[in-house]
Amino acid sequence: MMSKGITGKETDYSAWYNELILKSELADYAPVKGCMVIRPHGYAIWEKMRDGLDKMFKDTGHENAYFPMLIPESFIKKEAEHVKGFSPELAVVTHAGGKELEEPLVLRPTSETIIWSMYKNWIHSHRDLPLLINQWANVIRWEMRTRLFLRTTEFLWQEGHTAHATAEEAEEETLRMLNVYKTFAEEQMAMPVLIGKKTEAQKFAGAVATYAIEAMMGDKKALQSGTSHFLGQNFAKAFDVKFQNEENKEEYVYATSWGVSTRLIGALVMTHGDDKGLVLPPRLSPFEVIIIPIWKTDEEETKVRSFLEKIENSLKSADVTFKIDDRTYVTPGWKFNEWELKGIPLRIEVGPRDVKENQLVMVRRDQSEKAVKHLEGVGKESRTVLDAIQKDMFEKAKTFREDNTKKINSYDDFKEFYESDGGFAESYWCGSPVCEQEVQDETKATIRVIPFEQPEERGSCIKCGKESETFVVFAKSY
RNA sequence: CGGGGUGUGGCGCAGCCCGGCAGCGCGCUUGCUUCGGGAGCAAGAGGUCGCGAGUUCAAAUCUCGCCACCCCGACCA
Structure with missing residues (x-):
């Protein structure tokens, strides 16, 4: 499979x-x-x-x-x-x-x-x-x-x-x-x-x-x-x-x-997405939390299951959506990997150790550290963590974009940019479709958008060098 | 449409040069032991080798033709 x-x-x-x-x-x-x-x-x-x-x-x-x-x-x-x-x-x-x-x-x-x-x-x-x-x-x-x-x-x-x-x-x-x-x-x-x-x-x-x-x-x-x-x-x-x-x-x-x-x-x-698979933002994940119960003996199963009910109630009261993966024919380790591949934002692990201590283990999909949390207030805590994931994912993506966006004024730099790492190039454009086409032919980069917010200062067209007031964003695209 | 690649049990692949019993890993079934980061052992089930011709005593393997899908480029959300 x-x-x-x-x-x-x-x-x-x-x-x-x-x-x-x-x-x-x-x-x-x-x-x-x-x-x-x-x-x-x-x-x-x-x-x-x-x-x-x-x-x-x-x-x-x-x-x-x-x-x-x-x-x-x-x-x-x-x-x-x-x-x-x-x-x-x-x-x-x-x-x-x-x-x-x-x-x-x-x-x-x-x-x-x-x-x-x-x-x-x-x-x-x-x-x-x-x-x-x-x-x-x-x-x-x-x-x-x-x-x-x-x-x-x-x-x-x-x-x-x-x-x-x-x-x-x-x-x-x-x-x-x-x-x-x-x-x-x-x-x-x-x-x-x-x-x-x-x-x-x-x-x-x-x-x-x-x-x-x-x-x-x-x-x-x-x-x-x-x-x-x-x-x-x-x-x-x-x-x-x-x-x-x-x-x-x-x-x-x-x-x-x-x-x-x-x-x-x-x-x-x-x-x-990362090398472990999909990473879903909480608001679009089919459900927010995957719960993985762990047990060896029947006796442990009984205890873990009744402990799970408390977790379920707490999550429900905080309107956190979840799923319990209690399949017996795959090991917990397998489930960790599978749900990470599928991108579920938050995982809760519950085993005999946790039942004894009245706690559980929480792991964010966008990170990898395991955190021990008390049973009490787990619903509210999950909501807080999910909100943080949603926010952090946005910030991370935004930082990535900013780190790979560069103001470029000279066509030589521009060409070099797209021959090496690439990304978004903020440049000026004279408005001529000829320049636009030539840039595309020579670098594969196209004008993605002419932003609404135009800077005060004028620049010169990245291709022909003519004075221009149109600030645009170039990139290679899908 | 050009270039490249792949097609063999459910999945991933080896075998092809050099023709001679169709194999490996994973998964699947059953049983026992396991279970906190992709479990172990044992016994099983499962295949028109993409399709069609040809060569040969014999074709997954050689020849010719066809088909499908994927990847890279030109068109586009």
């Missing part, structure tokens, strides 16, 4: 990532190339993410709905940029019911087109706006190269699609949801993110502007972890969605869309 250990991060990051996912039972390869099965442990994490995000969406006034997976091919073609961006990765159904279809059906790569085809029927007046809808769904994108969680042919995500009366309102919504993502990433995933605007070259096909959260992974590469798009009137025009404003004038509707996907699980793995 399981062989000992996984490849070290330093030895081969990619092998480490794959082995970690397979061995911690987050996911497994499916029969179809590029597809994966999300196993219960991985899906439980996704459910946690989903629940956390869903609450944040509801709190900002959104409602869930569900639109179909099959989209008439002609819909995709209605928005010029959208077609151009997505046609290479579409999967198309041409036959069904034993016959060739009159019009091929596209398996949705994203749902703007089908949603806006419906919004046309639902929006007539400014009183119908804003329309704030989200859907949890699967999408299909036929990618050339896939990687577990980071880029799979089919993935699960959430896509918000909102309609507004004014550009200002829509832009506000775009940034509101970007900030929801930032908050979620930092507070729930313990993953610090940069936020900002994407360059023209990297924006969503069909958007006026794309914004993103970007995180630094354990190998110092960037991962785009969530996007929020201001779509302007592009889709309203493509699908002829107009409303009558207060002055009784017809106007096209303004749109946004925003999404995060199961890629976030990959982000979690690469932000916090």
